[in-house]
Amino acid sequence: MNKDKVICPCRKLTKGDILKAVEQGASSYKEVKKATKAGSACGKCKKQIKKVTKKALKK
Numbered sequence: 001m002n003k004d005k006v007i008c009p010c011r012k013l014t015k016g017d018i019l020k021a022v023e024q025g026a027s028s029y030k031e032v033k034k035a036t037k038a039g040s041a042c043g044k045c046k047k048q049i050k051k052v053t054k055k056a057l058k059k
């Protein structure tokens with residue numbers, strides 16, 4: 001998946017932004033949300049963020 005892929009259009013967050021949050025210590029959707037504000041508008045991206053976060057944590 002492309003790092004520039006937009007995961008959360010509401011907050012203009014890309015996959016790269018989420019990966020960065022995980023790199024900086026976020027270890028759950030909740031923490032990524034806190035760090036990036038992802039999913040804090042419509043919430044539609046929640047599933048996607050969870051998926052990307054999980055994947056990033058495996059690495």
Ligand code: FES
Pocket residue numbers: 007008009010011038039040041042043044045046
């Ligand atoms: S797409 Fe992420 S909050 Fe709307």
